[in-house]
Amino acid sequence: MKRRIIALLTDFGDTHYVGIMRGVILSINPNVVIVDITHNIRRHNIVEGAFILLNTYKYFPAKTIFVIVIDPGVGSSRKAIIVKCKRYIFIGPDNGVLYPSIIEDGVEDIYMITNRKYMLENISQTFHGRDIFAPIAGYVSRGIKLSEIGSKLNLSEIAKITFNKPIIRDKKIIGEILYIDGFGNIVTNIDANIIKKLCVGKHRISLEIAEHKYMLPLVKSYSDVDRGKPLLIIDSFNMLEIAINGGDASKYFSTKNGDKIIIEI
Amino acid sequence: MKRRIIALLTDFGDTHYVGIMRGVILSINPNVVIVDITHNIRRHNIVEGAFILLNTYKYFPAKTIFVIVIDPGVGSSRKAIIVKCKRYIFIGPDNGVLYPSIIEDGVEDIYMITNRKYMLENISQTFHGRDIFAPIAGYVSRGIKLSEIGSKLNLSEIAKITFNKPIIRDKKIIGEILYIDGFGNIVTNIDANIIKKLCVGKHRISLEIAEHKYMLPLVKSYSDVDRGKPLLIIDSFNMLEIAINGGDASKYFSTKNGDKIIIEI
Amino acid sequence: MKRRIIALLTDFGDTHYVGIMRGVILSINPNVVIVDITHNIRRHNIVEGAFILLNTYKYFPAKTIFVIVIDPGVGSSRKAIIVKCKRYIFIGPDNGVLYPSIIEDGVEDIYMITNRKYMLENISQTFHGRDIFAPIAGYVSRGIKLSEIGSKLNLSEIAKITFNKPIIRDKKIIGEILYIDGFGNIVTNIDANIIKKLCVGKHRISLEIAEHKYMLPLVKSYSDVDRGKPLLIIDSFNMLEIAINGGDASKYFSTKNGDKIIIEI
Structure with missing residues (x-):
């Protein structure tokens, strides 16, 4: 039988919190392959997690089970969900982190995770990655019916995140x-x-960022400008990226997530 | 045959020191599954390593081989040991880092690691993770007799760490x-x-920490208080934890490991 | 059939850039074992990457496929290469990062990577780890002929890095x-x-570093000196290392890569 893949995405950093999840999964299914996407999502940053998941999941083999633990609401009344999509299965807290990816992949069924049979015996208040999400992933990788995990939800019942589109x-x-x-x-x-x-x-583009205007070259390689110089490039997200060759553009421009970018055309 | 699991716990961070250990293990047993617990134990902090091991090992499948390299005494006369317990096998330096876990799991046999046959040919003075612990784990995962590794030790002959209990x-x-x-x-x-x-x-608890007194709510979810506010919670270690919703409690309270906590009851 | 190993070495840190590469590889060959050497090479530091690769590759099983992505010239005209050596296969940008290792292992064939059939369909300008190096590694692990990947190169046609030898x-x-x-x-x-x-x-050695002179003990274990004290030791690279027991020697001596070290004999 083909080995099933479980891919982990969390904001835990390199901590034993991830290590324990690996142990729990392997205790339930020792034949699964556990793969890390990254554990460096900025802490509690659901939007960043959603963006990274959306841009990574499709590179994994079909049937991969994704376990996402970016979960500031752990222990509260937020639901835990499992979503069966066209090619993949997604497991995580119902806070929107899964939303853009499941929509793109194509939702087939959503279940609220409630069946204690597929969780650890003791459920802590602070670490559902270990107590709920990891064991559910382990059992799903062994082939249990998703309908055994809990009751069905409609798409309208789960949390949404959408990314703003630019205005022209x-x-x-x-x-x-x-x-x-x-x-x-x-x-x-x-x-x-x-x-x-x-x-x-255009070889140079007029761009306003953090209330300053710049004229930046649109290049094909970071190294098309001298080290330390700013540039624009279409990046691996297929998005316009503002970068410094060999440097840190977010420091250079003193910006943060959500800041406005204005381009004159 | 079932794939054997080797779980690594070190203070190496994400460095080639861990990568080399993986290579050494796979060179000896290419069929083993290598799992990282974490490599972010604070450098040389044996007590922290012991605490994390104690709180993670039991989530792994029975027969997992744990390799612990938190080893400030590398190259000195400290012994290297392998401990066969009821459910697991533990390998590491004899500095107490294994002690709480092996006691809890139940010690069956302890061996001093001395047989050069199961080490790399050249033993460095600074990296026994590569030269001794990784190859021993590789050979053990292949099923060699533990008695071939070295002579038996009594529990009284190895280093101990115990955690202080609170006083009431x-x-x-x-x-x-x-x-x-x-x-x-x-x-x-x-x-x-x-x-x-x-x-x-009690919904609020009177707590003294770093010589200041606080009245903190005992909650069931970090998000039961506003972001940035302090709280008490029973955490995933099943311990009383002092936290800040979305923040860093150790900075907020200016504390460090070993600091006293006094609760009025 | 034996599972093939692909070992990754990058300067990506713990980011989704590594996670995506894992997904791409597993999509092409779900039976491969992916191992991380480290992803913490200092950003764009080709020389450091070359040094770490040279000191780690030989600890891996024969036939391991190494994928090295330290690639400041991504998107420029720098070539991508695959090198078949006596025991191992190396894949990476042609910037010298592979050079010391392939020379030591023994070069058999070098190919320029050009066949689009073994790359992702869309090749970005900024992330050839995902679009070229990972898929090539996946296909090579499945056993394709290397000659299908591109045309042969001579050793004289690829970039070189050599490490300076000390002068006596x-x-x-x-x-x-x-x-x-x-x-x-x-x-x-x-x-x-x-x-x-x-x-x-000699038990003590006279050493000049960053224009200051020191008399340092040559020891066999970091713990042979008191905590916080400087020392010299033959380390796991089999090199003379300047260290602080339990501390950070590079801060203590205010040094950086390439700085001169003078020993009086």
Whole structure:
């Protein structure tokens, strides 16, 4: 039989909290393959988690089971859910972190996780990654029926997150910062198609960020500018990215997630 | 045959020191599954390592082989040991880091690691994780007799670590900080049973920490208080934890491991 | 059939960039074993990556496929290469990061990676780890002929990195700092043989570093000196290392990679 894959995405950092989850999963299904997406989502940052999941899940083999634990509401009344989609299965807290990915993959069934039979015996108030999400993933990887896990939910009953789209008006693209990666690269919500359509043939683009204006080159490689110099590039998210060759753009421009980006076209 | 699991716990961080250990193990037994507990134990902090091991090992499948490398005495005369317990096998330096876990699991046999046949050919002075502990784990996972590894030791011959228990007197619980996790959550040595017995029905608890007194709510979810506010909670260690919703309690209270915690009852 | 091992070495840190690479590899070959060497190479530091690869690869099982992504020139005209050596296969950017290891292992064939059939459909400008290196590794682990990947290159056509050797003259060993590890231990380019030959019988060694002179003990264990005290030791690289017992030598001596080290003999 093919080995089943469980992929983990959390904001736990490299801590024993992740190690325990691995142990719990392997105790239930020793034949599963556990893969880390990353554990460095900024703490409690559901939107960042949703963005990273949306941009990674599709690179995994079909039938991968994703376990997402970015869970500031642990122990509260927020639901725990499992979502069967066209190609993948997603498990996590019902706080919107799964939403963009399940919509893109195509929702088939959503279940509220309630059956204590598939959880650890003692459920703590602070660590459902260990007590609920990891064991559920382990049992699902062994092939239990999802309908045994709990009752069905409608899509309208779960939490949503959507990413703002850029606005185009008055010869301007008004976007925002979606994500700043670990290198300080600034990923905007302005996708490659918009740039191709509206900035065609331009080698330099006029950009306003944190209330300052810049004229930045649109390049094909970070190394097209000198080290330490700013640039624009279509990045691996297929988004317009503001970067510094070999440097940290978020420090250079003193920006943070959600900040406005204005491009003149 | 079932795949054997080797679980690693070190203070190496994400470094090639861990990567090499993985390579050494796989060179000896390519069919083993290597799992990371965490590599972020505070450097050389044997007590923290012992606490984390004690709180994680039992979540792993029976027969898991634990390799613990928190080893400030590497290259000195400290012994290297392997301990066969009821359900698990533990390998590491003889500095007490294994002690609480092997006692809880139930010691069957302890061997001093001396047989050069099961080590790398060259033994460095600074990295026994690579040269001794990883290869021993690899060979043990292949099923060699533990008695071939070295001579038997009595429990009285190995290093011990014990955690202080809280003292209850004069209507006070006098405990201490056992562990501060990566989020700054403060784990005390006051367990859930003490709180249930002595603080029954209380919604707020009077607590002295770092010579300041506070009146803190005892809650069921971090999110029961506003973001940035302090709280008490029974945590995933089943201990009384002092936390800040979405924040860093160890900074907020300016505390460190071993600091005293006094609760009025 | 034996499971094939793919070992990853990058400067990505714990980020989704690594997670995606794992997903891509498993999508192509779900039976491969993915092992992390480390992802904490200092960003864009090709020389450090080359040094770490050289000191780790040989601990892995024969036939391991190494994927190295330390790639400041991504998206530029730098080539991507795959190198078949005596015992191992190496994949990475042609910037010298592979060079010391492939020379030591013994080069058999070098191919420029050009066949789009073995890459992802869309090749981004910023993340060839995902789009080129990971899929190539996946296909190679499935056993495709390397000659299908691209055309052959001669050794003279690829980028080189060599490490400076120490100079011995005027009763001095003039070396330099090769690498500073995550603990701040300073690894020099002065190997154990030089020390054994030229410093035989010495318990203290006169050393100049960052233009200050010190008289440091040459010890066999970090713990041979008091905590916080400096020392010299032959380390796990088999090199002379300058360290502080329980401390950070690079801070203590205010040094950085490439700094000169002078020993009087």
